[in-house]
Amino acid sequence: MSRIIGTIKGSDIIEQDDKSVTFTAGAQLDGDGANGQFGEPPCYAPASYKGKTLDVLANAGGPGNWYGVVTDTGEDDGRPIVQGPNDPCPGAYVSATSLHLPGKDGKPLPSSSPFKYVDSATVPFVVVPPKIIKGVAGVVMGCRAVVTNTKNNKSVEAVVADGGPSNKLGEISLACAQAIGVPAGEGAKYPANSGGIDASSHIIRYQLFPGVPAVVNGVTYPLQHS
Numbered sequence: 001m002s003r004i005i006g007t008i009k010g011s012d013i014i015e016q017d018d019k020s021v022t023f024t025a026g027a028q029l030d031g032d033g034a035n036g037q038f039g040e041p042p043c044y045a046p047a048s049y050k051g052k053t054l055d056v057l058a059n060a061g062g063p064g065n066w067y068g069v070v071t072d073t074g075e076d077d078g079r080p081i082v083q084g085p086n087d088p089c090p091g092a093y094v095s096a097t098s099l100h101l102p103g104k105d106g107k108p109l110p111s112s113s114p115f116k117y118v119d120s121a122t123v124p125f126v127v128v129p130p131k132i133i134k135g136v137a138g139v140v141m142g143c144r145a146v147v148t149n150t151k152n153n154k155s156v157e158a159v160v161a162d163g164g165p166s167n168k169l170g171e172i173s174l175a176c177a178q179a180i181g182v183p184a185g186e187g188a189k190y191p192a193n194s195g196g197i198d199a200s201s202h203i204i205r206y207q208l209f210p211g212v213p214a215v216v217n218g219v220t221y222p223l224q225h226s
Contacts, residue, residue, distance in 0.1 A: 005135040008169040009199055015136055021208040024150075025170025026199035027182045030127050031055040031192030032068065032162055033097035033173070035114030036088030040121035042114075043192065044069050045092035046082070053092070054121065054174065055192040060093070070094040070111055081112045088114055097125075099141050099161040099224055118161040120192070123216060124176035125161035126206060129169060138210025139223040145214065147172060148205040149180040156180050159214035159221045170199055170206070180204070 005013040005021065013023045031043040031054035041052040044060045060068030064077050070093070071078025080093045097117045103109045109116040118125055126145045133140045140160050148155040156179035164171055174191060177184040182204070185191025197204060214221040 006131040008129065008131070008167065011169050011202065013132060013135070013169070019136070019138060019210065021132060021136060021140075021210065022206065023169060024202040024205050026197040026201045027149075027177060027180075027204045028168070028171045028199065029177055029184065029192045029194075029196045030125075030162060030164075030171050030173055031120045032095050033117040033123075033125075034120040034192075035083065035094055035117060036092065037115055037119045038122045039088075040119070042083075042089040042092035043095040043120065044080075045089070046080075049089075049091045051089065051092070052189075054190065056190050059193065060095070068095065070096050074111060083114055097161045098163040098226070099125075099159070099221065102222065118159065118173075118221075120173035120175065122175050123161070123173060124156045124158040124179050125173040125216075126158050126176065126208070127162040127164040127168075127171035128160055128208070129164050129166050131166060132208070133163060133226045136210045138212075139225055140208065140210050141224040141226050142221045143214055143223060144209040144212045146207045147176055147180055148207075149182060149203065150205055151203050152181050154180040157214070157216055159216050160208060161221075163226070168199075170204060172204075
């Protein structure tokens with residue numbers, strides 16, 4: 001029997017009989033996790049950085065409250081870690097996702113590694129609020145998701161890769177937006193700070209499969225307990 005896990009801004013979050021979770025919402029853009037891992041721009045960088053970034057630095061916080069980038073202490077009041085000469089985007093900051101990826105040897109990567117996080121620019125992913133993560137028995141982070149634009153019927157396999165605030169529903173990576181025909185800030189100086197579809201539109205359908213590892217672009221993602 002299906003049940004309503006909760007409601008956010010008029011959207012019911014429903015656990016279906018098969019234990020999948022469904023809801024409809026808009027599609028705001030999330031550039032987090034983009035560190036140039038696969039040749040695309042990083043999400044955040046200091047003013048001294050000469051290349052393109054996906055988002056304005058103000059969206060990562062500021063001195064004493066860096067909530068959008070990795071710091072040397074792991075705390076918001078630390079100093080942002082800057083990518084080194086052997087990293088994908090030397091001089092840029094390291095942007096994180098809640099889902100952490102292992103190294104090629106299967107061992108955990110250090111928090112300072114740009115490859116520890118899921119790249120918004122190339123990987124279709126979904127951001128979910130705590131209500132979903134805590135509201136179901138299956139593991140949500142790293143699980144399979146299917147995102148469908150009901151306006152054009154374009155659909156994409158995605159991974160749940162980030163956790164968002166409790167009052168926000170319907171947030172996706174730039175790669176996810178591009179795959180389903182959602183404006184992804186094409187041509188804008190800061191793509192992640194542009195585009196998307198208003199949260200009240202309810203034209204994007206999300207279906208999550210807690211406990212089922214996502215397979216996206218041939219990569220199987222780890223399930224991660226929150």
